Amino acid sequence: xxxxxxxxxxxxxxxxxxxxxxxxxxxxxxxxxxxxxxxxxxxxxxxxxxxxxxxxxxxxxxxxxxxxxxxxxxxxxxxxxxxxxxxxxxxxxx
Numbered sequence: 001x002x003x004x005x006x007x008x009x010x011x012x013x014x015x016x017x018x019x020x021x022x023x024x025x026x027x028x029x030x031x032x033x034x035x036x037x038x039x040x041x042x043x044x045x046x047x048x049x050x051x052x053x054x055x056x057x058x059x060x061x062x063x064x065x066x067x068x069x070x071x072x073x074x075x076x077x078x079x080x081x082x083x084x085x086x087x088x089x090x091x092x093x094x
Contacts, residue, residue: 001025002075002083006064011036013062015053016083017075024048024076028060036060050076 002016015026023046028037035041037056039048050073057064068087074080 002072002080003085004068004072004075005084005086006062006068007086008062011060011062013057015072017072017080019079019081021046022079024050024053024072026053026056028056 001018001020003014004016006013010031011028012031013026013028015024017023018025024039026037026039026048027035029035037060042048050069053072054069064087071085075083
């Protein structure tokens with residue numbers, strides 16, 4: 001599984017590619033570890049793609065840099081596992 005993380009003062013994001021299930025995932029939680037979003041809570045958790053992740057993050061006021069999106073897309077294309085990276089190139093609008 002790849003893990004692409006973004007940490008802000010009030011929100012933490014973890015997204016990536018899960019090799020065993022062959023799907024993208026997204027979890028957003030606040031500084032107190034309360035889960036605000038998880039695709040595992042969706043009726044169709046498999047339907048989450050990079051574009052959907054972008055729309056969800058933008059809805060939370062999180063706008064990751066192009067590097068984050070390129071890496072996330074490549075994870076799925078290359079069936080990446082065992083990779084972790086934190087990004088600081090993020091614009092936050094609350």
